[in-house]
Amino acid sequence: MKPYAMLSLVVLALSASAHEFNDDYGDTAAISQPVTMGSNVLGRIEIDVDEDWFSFQSSYSTNKEIIVTVATGTLWNSTAGLSAPDGVMTLVGTDSVVSVTSRVSWIHIGPPVTYFVRVAGFASFTTGTYTIAVNELPFQDDDHDGMADAWEIACFGNTNQPASGVSGDYDQDGSFNIDEFRAGTQPTNEYSRLRVTGLSATNGPSSVSWAAEPYRFYDVEVSTNLMVGGWDYLGTVTNLNSLGTLRYDDPTVPVSPIRFYRVRCL
Ligand SMILES: [Ca+2]
Numbered sequence: 001m002k003p004y005a006m007l008s009l010v011v012l013a014l015s016a017s018a019h020e021f022n023d024d025y026g027d028t029a030a031i032s033q034p035v036t037m038g039s040n041v042l043g044r045i046e047i048d049v050d051e052d053w054f055s056f057q058s059s060y061s062t063n064k065e066i067i068v069t070v071a072t073g074t075l076w077n078s079t080a081g082l083s084a085p086d087g088v089m090t091l092v093g094t095d096s097v098v099s100v101t102s103r104v105s106w107i108h109i110g111p112p113v114t115y116f117v118r119v120a121g122f123a124s125f126t127t128g129t130y131t132i133a134v135n136e137l138p139f140q141d142d143d144h145d146g147m148a149d150a151w152e153i154a155c156f157g158n159t160n161q162p163a164s165g166v167s168g169d170y171d172q173d174g175s176f177n178i179d180e181f182r183a184g185t186q187p188t189n190e191y192s193r194l195r196v197t198g199l200s201a202t203n204g205p206s207s208v209s210w211a212a213e214p215y216r217f218y219d220v221e222v223s224t225n226l227m228v229g230g231w232d233y234l235g236t237v238t239n240l241n242s243l244g245t246l247r248y249d250d251p252t253v254p255v256s257p258i259r260f261y262r263v264r265c266l
Pocket residue numbers: 023024025026027050051052053
């Protein structure tokens with residue numbers, strides 16, 4: 001091979017590594033594209049290993065439903081996922097044809113939080129366009145009791161049950177209907193309610209654990225005397241998009257031999 005032919009090969013290799021492909025949106029959550037509530041974004045999967053990440057901020061809310069919609073344009077074979085700061089990815093949808101819409105919605109309760117959405121080809125040789133839309137809408141609550149009417153009808157068959165008060169605990173499990181709505185537990189099942197399921201205090205910091213529902217925030221509070229003094233805030237724990245047990249490790253070295261804990265769903 002002549003020397004100048006070898007040189008041109010080296011130059012080609014360098015330029016290929018410097019410009020992999022013309023990517024419109026970042027490939028990780030850390031460099032995701034912010035999306036404003038109520039807006040649409042048009043994206044493109046340029047090569048089959050491309051993925052595009054978006055982020056959006058929820059409002060502080062007890063009465064909003066977040067709706068994420070990913071619709072394929074010319075992209076064939078796509079997957080979309082929702083990720084929250086706890087790092088767990090929930091699959092929004094996959095499809096193997098064009099012009100399919102994947103939609104996920106949930107009621108956001110608690111402080112503002114950043115969510116992430118990942119869009120990618122589902123298999124090799126899939127490129128093309130898609131749109132992503134993020135909306136936040138008040139859920140329907142015609143009887144103004146703070147509980148989504150759709151949830152009430154799904155649970156009770158109507159919207160007649162009171163949120164709280166003397167007859168506001170339908171299943172008599174000690175948790176008001178509205179607290180079960182906010183905690184994501186079943187108001188018609190006495191075995192389903194927010195409760196501490198584990199407590200340990202052996203040789204080190206004590207820890208408290210409970211069964212968590214998705215998209216919820218929990219405050220952990222402590223008291224050293226239930227008769228006087230009230231409750232002190234310890235910390236907030238979240239389990240945004242996965243089921244499972246949450247745990248809080250109390251770093252406090254106790255000065256009192258007795259510490260009471262309680263967990264509240266925000
Ligand atoms: Ca990308």
